[in-house]
Amino acid sequence: MHKNQLQGNPPRVTVIGAGIAGMTAAIELASKGISVDVYEKNDSPGGRGRLFRQDGFNFDMGPSWYWMPEVFENFFNKHGEKLDHYFKLIRLDPSYRIFFANDIIDSPADVKGVYEIFEKIEPGSSQFLRAFLAQSKIKYEAGMNDFVRRPALSIFEFAEWRLMKNLFKLDLFKSIERLIDHNIRDERLRAWLKFPVLFLGAKPSQTPALYSLMNYADFELGTWYPEGGMWKLFDAFYQLALKRGVRFHFNEEVLSINVNDSLATSLKTKNGNNEFDYLIGAADYHHIDTVLLPEGFQQYSDIYWSKRKLAPSALIFYLGIKGRLKDLLHHNLFFDEEFEQHAVDIYDKKVWPAKPLFYVSVTSRSDDSVAPEGHENVFILIPLATGIADDDTQREELLNMVLKRIENKTGCRLAEDIVFRRDYCLRDFVNDYHSFQGNAYGLSNTLDQTAILKPSVKHNKIRNLYFAGQLTHPGPGLPPSLISGETAANLVLKKILRGSH
Template sequence: MRDRNRTIIVGGGIGGMTAALYAAGRGHEVSLYERGPVLGGRLAYEGNGTYKIDQGPTIVLLPDMIRGILEEAGVPAGRVPLIPCDPLYRIHFADGTVFTKWREEARQIEEIERLFPGEADGYRAYMKEMKVRFERGRAAFLEKSFLRKRDFFTVKNTTELLRMRAYLSVSRDAARFFRDPRLRQAYSFQTLYIGGNPADTPALYSLVPYSEHAHGIWYVQGGYAGLAKTLHEELLAKNVRVHTGRAVERVLHAEGVCRGISAGGEEIGAERVVLNGDFPGVSGLFDEKHSAGKRKFTPSSGCLLVYLGVDTIYADKDVHQFYFSDHFDGMMKDVFHGRVVPEKRCIYVFNPSLIDGSLAPGGHSVLYMLVPVPSGEHLDWSGAEALADSVIDEVEKRGFVGLRKSVRWRKVRTPHDSLAGGLYAGGSFGIAPTLLQSGVFRPQVKPYPIRGLYAVGASVHPGGGIPIVMQGAKLLDEAMGRDDLALAPGAGVCLNESPV
């Protein structure tokens, strides 16, 4: 029998934890089930007891959104200390040009004019247009669910999509403002943050590079993964029952109504169940008859990740830096179309010890290197260690002097590790942010025609990235609140209307 006040969260990623906090705030009896040993999902640490570093996300965007959602969910903003990164980051082009991104407008214009004479007006126009697009887009798409397709395909939304030039790709959108191909890359590569190809991702996502300047790039003291620990503590303080190391085997439902879950052979009743996992994998929790897993999704790209503990501190580097190859467009084609590991690659290097001494012993530091690679099961990663060697050598050659000799600990992670961890096709960011997997075309917070069943996570609208997934949890809470009212005594029944 269902418990009319019980909500069960399946999966303890950032979406599941945020959804649990919201549900607890509504007075629900909340239980969270996570198959792994700890909560956090993509928010995790790699380390060996001496060194530790974020395993997944590192770049903190939209800090006001994060703070606002946490406060709504009952978490004081001071519990998550954020440090601004200044400069935002540096891009090292293959021709030797080093372009610094600054949040301050005057400083950014000065940098653009110094390296790319005549391009400053394009930057001004870019920021002016993107500011309007950000505000309109946030209200029209980011802050709304589309449980019914007709809610999306309105005259107003169509007009906004045309204004936002959603018919263009992010790279083509950047070309409207910048003549130099290096600047076009600098203002379009950010789709890689969510596993998308700049040439294929719709211009809706041009708002990411804009947001870097408008809202800054930040760092969570202790590492982004520390947010998971903080939220776990808050869940316990709010009497959420947290079950780690306990996998959910089935979602129980009958006659279009969610009844609870089965975990460890035990049936547990609940009025509501929230799925926090990648699509289409979560469909494995249903009978085929009720599965939405028949839809084919395109996974996001994968990552080759190299984590290092070193016996030096690279004080002359930044917290974030990107090393581009002279084969950028070809690399994108290799990763997203050819689905092969590119020979000429782009490398992101994260150097958090520059502002956080808690990650390594005194005089030592940690580094994180990321190379975009294809997702999928078709690649053989038995040579990952050798590939990691070549990445270390290239980073040393391009500025991290003496790197190889300074390494005292290292760990390599491939898409096969992500696949084993439950990420769809080993992609690091959920399903890809393509046009037909964005907005109304993405799974919504109520993805199945089963009353009381919800979803949240990187594969669910509004999309991937920590603050955006948290925004998805907020949309879920709003939908849950409407359903609670509809199911109150004397009210009508609210049905899900938009399966995936």
């Protein structure tokens, strides 16, 4: 669709939410000459990827892993832009460090180094890993280039021969845990291969082996970092949206959506009613569905929502540290306790974890610009169950625990050198994003929540309302959220070309 295909006044599209899904949808539509307004509750773009600065420290508030770089590059190329005009991308080597109970493994950027480590720890395992990654590549190409790019409105979308042929190769009905444990004996190597599944928000035993595509993204495509911080990626989307004429309304929370004759007609903010022809909800799906829409237009029942399997929430600490932390890398995974017990606490018992695994990011190890000279900015993330009561005492106890474990593993006495601290947990996710049960990532990518089994990208009662973001297809993570924004925009464009709602 070209701009000159639009007749008369351009259609008006409103997007709720200025995260990566919302900005992607806005760019797609505005690039076709459509009038686009984005309403954002918070004071800056990026959604969970916002930046905050304090005392000379820069902290990315949410996403910290830059994987699948071609997804972002292809999007900008499609719109006549080069992403490297916005920031410099650096490949990290090692990609990350894993602390086990009695060992440390640095994940090499070169996959040959990964094979060598596997073979050294478990002779013969590198042969399996080569075959595993070859299959992971097939899954990645079929999944990212086809499967996740279908809107998943009907099972018949997946019935064509080309995709059906690939579906049998995707291991949808086998768990990734079964695939790995059947072939690898060493618990460290098992944990290493299962680690990327943590991005998908489910136990490895409940995650389809399809998602070994994440291992291909890890070992073959690499772990990258945008110089200046992850917020540079979100700012690039924002700058491109402005270039295309998108209008942003920050600090303007949507209070309600007006519906007339099965059409959403306007939304209400503190500044009044704002009319549109089409609406894309790229904020929290559950909040839009159960709070913003009028009674009688809820897409899914409260019972439906209560049965959704959510990816974890998180307890995050942003710490400014005096001194340098030479025994920590940019990305650090502390797998020095039992993964299974932490998973039980998150998914089964739904309690605060007793001995959690956790993640530490120190971007100042790669980038001097994000912290004052002689200091480090430290981001600690502990996965938690959703829907549990936030508790300041528990926050404090977990911080003390993880700081002690970091000290035991590295000798770094962070507790003595903290010059700035901020916490972020369940109630903050709810307050800032209306996040359903305080989730941090969206819905778990389990088999019964895949494709058409996720909340639909299209509202079935309101003809001009579409959804994007981590609670709809294809799911959690930055690349899937971007793709969901493209999908929603494309569905709107098809409607516009047909001249109907």
